[in-house]
Amino acid sequence: MKKILIYSVLCLIAALPVSAQKFYKDAINITNASLWQQGESLYINMQMDMRNLKVSNDRTLTLTPVLTGPDNNVVLPEIVINGRRRQKAYLRAMALDKATTMEIPYKTQEVLNYTQVIPYEPWMENAYLNLEENLCGCGGHQEVLAQEMIMNGVSTETKRLAALQPVPSYIQPKAEVVKARSEQYEAHLNFPVGKSVILPDFMSNQTELRNIREMFNKVQNDKKLTITGVYIEGFASPEGPLKLNEQLSKSRAEALKKYLSVHEQIPANLYNVSFGGENWEGLVKALEASNMKEKTEFLNIIRNTSDIARRKEEIKRVDGGAPYRTMLKELYPALRKVNCRIDYTIANFKVDEGKEIIKTQPQYLSLNEMYLVANSYPKGGDDFIKVFDIAVRMYPDDEVANLNAAAVALSKKDLPDARKYLDKSNKQTAEYANNNGIYYLLSGNKDQAIVEFTKAARNGNEAARYNLEEIEKVIKK
Template structure:
């Protein structure tokens, strides 16, 4: 005899029958049949019905049969589920020989079966959500005589979807634009020159250390197979002691000498190295004085900020504030004689996700926002790795609105609302940023603000905002 449903469906029952259970056993046919463990659940478009039908006290005479039909009813809508037939001896063998019982009715012999494990699955229809599960019974005998025993209710269903008590957000991550990765390494070197000379002596005073700073910066890029130097800039400065014309000669000549020194080390193409010079570093002097505690600080700053001739300006500082000038000449001016350098380089593009993930941990400065985004798509949303990736992205690109927007979403998804707020403050004014602020407001329970932000995001073309508006209205 075939089971009511397949073994696979029985396994489904074990996992899914959690919709509407009944802990109270119910009887029909004047107590001769007992329904126990009645349960109904829904899984998408299927309805699962389960019960144990105890027929141990049902005594059916040899020429009779009892048909029990579980039935769903909701107003005018009714569905009879597959029935079970408990037959006396003669009727049982009659059906076995002739197969005359309905195809969806399972046959059992009275006195030989105690409990029928009833399991069935039917397509779910909307009206079933509020239906009543009942059990009809009918007693039949030979010569087609039939006695309708009526129907008894077993379980009232409540399978309609419940409105969520909490806001369930959908996050929108924005893919950054692919871009050329141009980075810059910068530094300052303090090369010592003999008085009024412009030639570089590599072993003179502290020059070995200062020149090595420049070499180390260049080598850091040259020795990286993923990077290519595209420009090297050098700008030389002299200190403000007069005359200005001599300082201009020194700044220009010393900058040229430093360029020649670098060329001797590397033989770069001429087009790569560019130079500039500043005859007197008044900006550097102003920064120092502004942060100092010099007695004549205000007066010196006032003179520095005038538009008078540089030699006259310097002469007035020396004449009006001799004590402070002597200090500046000895302690500050040497630091104003410096060469600033910058190595601009391009990093190759990465397409291998595993390589990108490794670089996120070790050298994130090599990666673009787009590359980190591609790696994040291969991670579990809401995971620590996922959140960390967007956090690193915004640390590498702190002023980028898209980096901040994605980091805000990742923080909200991980439940870190304080960090999310900080990122949202820098996420810009894009439609997606407005949508994310709506998500933040909704998670925080401010549904009025969330609704206003979602409506604006919808107006600006964010498709998911429509569903969020509906969601908020259902909650409210």
């Protein structure tokens, strides 16, 4: 094979690095050894310090690096070190043989930088680098062979990318000056025919009224909450005259207001009463969810007949009226309802208060308050992560909550959750692009990751700039 250099033994003065490996009877020291895959090439590098090496005058030491795998190996260019007389003979031979493939001895130096680039093959991923040592010479000297490992494990691009710890982006939610919330209950109160007075013991009214009062008590008894309004809206089922149904929906809503005014200590000026009239919207939803075979025909009539009186008559005539009677019995009662909503505001909390409240009443914290609580803990720690997980549970449709939850999932390398949250985030933000880049990187799509990081970096995202720099270190030698 080609001998890349011939090295005459000399005295060296360089200090030996502490981490050096010793070879050939501890006379050769190798440092900075690396096996680095880049694209279709494998770069082999090491520094060889031979200051303590001595070769007898008539002998030659040949050092041959060999890249070895389970079933393959590559013999690399060897290093030849001649003793003094052997070197003179070699030089004379070189002068006479102009066609020799051996190189002229390079200038003596204290550290030899050995560098080779060879085509990379998949089997090399787990290969190791050995050094074969061969001492031979004239005068009856016998050949001496030895083999020592320099290093194992090739640094592949795939391994280096997998080892990266990309930095996700978080967005601080906007602070809510007033934290306005509401509680709502859909009450199905029962009234005697043609009546609008609430009778607590009539049919299921007792249960419905108890549920409404429990909602009121929950809000009124919590000192963190301040009621700002009570909204009552009545509905009637769409059978009978339209004007009568509109009047019934209004008077029944007024009846609930009167009941609450007596039983709840809420100022009269906070009540707002409205009526929805006939509950056609509720009937459409009920039909869509039902198993009635005529539901498509009913829905077509409702959607395509604008005249209410005519619509009712057409519904009654479907299949001789039997399906309509079924609807009266099974679907219409639930349409006679009163919606009751309480609007309230929640007090604002400092971080220390928020850290306690989030344990038992996380719904009372705004997204911004949760963000501040999370960032009071070490970034990436269990408490930090837990707060963002709570935030997205409390605000499942909020784009910022989902973006931050995606960042947490990416930090845990939970790709399914990360994708789910990213898909509900605002895709126009630089933070989304950076986190989407991390998703692609962890999925093994380096090229698309670079596209996303570049997009985010152009929009000023510092985490994306860092992530790009880290990838550059991996993919460039």
